[in-house]
Amino acid sequence: MSRPREFDVDRVLHQSMEVFWNKGFKSTSYEDLTRTTGVKKQSLYCIFNDKRALFLKALVHYREQYIEILEKLEAQEMSPVDKLESLRDSLLNEEATYRGCLMVNSALEFGTEDDQVTREIELMFAEAEQILEKIVISGQEQQLITTRFSSRELASYLNNAILGTRIQEKSGASREQIKAVLRVSFSMILP
Amino acid sequence: MSRPREFDVDRVLHQSMEVFWNKGFKSTSYEDLTRTTGVKKQSLYCIFNDKRALFLKALVHYREQYIEILEKLEAQEMSPVDKLESLRDSLLNEEATYRGCLMVNSALEFGTEDDQVTREIELMFAEAEQILEKIVISGQEQQLITTRFSSRELASYLNNAILGTRIQEKSGASREQIKAVLRVSFSMILP
């Protein structure tokens, strides 16, 4: 019927996400994308339309990936406090910490000037906070986590602390410094 | 001896800083700078050399300004806890909250790929943390602040929480949300 595509769309999307993650939206050129994916500009246009559309798909992909990790972590059979510790470890163990978080990077690059980008970012943070809140709630029920603040307040507190470390990652803080800050921030919510 | 300059260098530096703060380094063009300052490109080159040199001076200016505010706040005659509250208010009351913090924005825009930019950012955060630590120490001495953690840990904890809100500012969080997160984060360190 027609000439078949010579590459895997999902692979290209994933690799494009990596490039955007490393370099940001504006600083990523089609040359960068072609070098990394092996796919020429026009072929990218065929599937993803323009650069912004590809970027938006990359954001969605990133969010899904991130939330999946959180959900798996939350679903594990362990104490809520251990879940938080496990989350802390996973934040520290991401290869290439210096990249920060694609959503955070994008939030700062775009500000609020692109509605769809903003929506994607808010969605991810909202979903992340919901999962955090689940953990907090069960922790509070078992009296393992302070009830000085509501579960929502604590979830948003934890999310904010994580966002802070994302900046530190990008500004050259050592893994040790980040580890220390996360340790203190997470310990604070114990009773 | 020579033709006198027709504008005030400090004013132009300050206005340039504002432009960089609003738009970021890369997205700021000489056209933007000229529109805001009223000074043409070549004149800017005369004084500041190139765009990056002007940007670096803007960073220094920003840091000095920010640290001065913190120092004044710290020097006031009030309880350490009130100082922290006052700091919290000043974070919320900056006009144009959506701009975030120039240093944070730059940290994410540059990553660690420009040594001088990185140094400037680290310097500001280090100075800010030192001032926070002073406040924490006196708070701990008066038993107004927890001693579960060292003053250094708490200072870096507070700084991290502030960084987190800087991102939220840029990603469209409401002032109320930010206020709530700061309230929780600052309350955590009370005994």
Next chain:
DNA sequence: CAAGTTATTGACTGTATAGTCAATAAAGCG
């Protein structure tokens, strides 16, 4: 007033890069 010095101006150059176009290649189906 003339010489020297620096500021200002606008025009110019070179480059990077997003997006487009038209020609060609590769498949399946009748």
Next chain:
DNA sequence: CGCTTTATTGACTATACAGTCAATAACTTG
């Protein structure tokens, strides 16, 4: 096999922008 459809390719266009150049303007001092 040849027709249709879609993928791929490379060349092309338009634009935005940093940085440069050379001519002119404004001031001071001798």
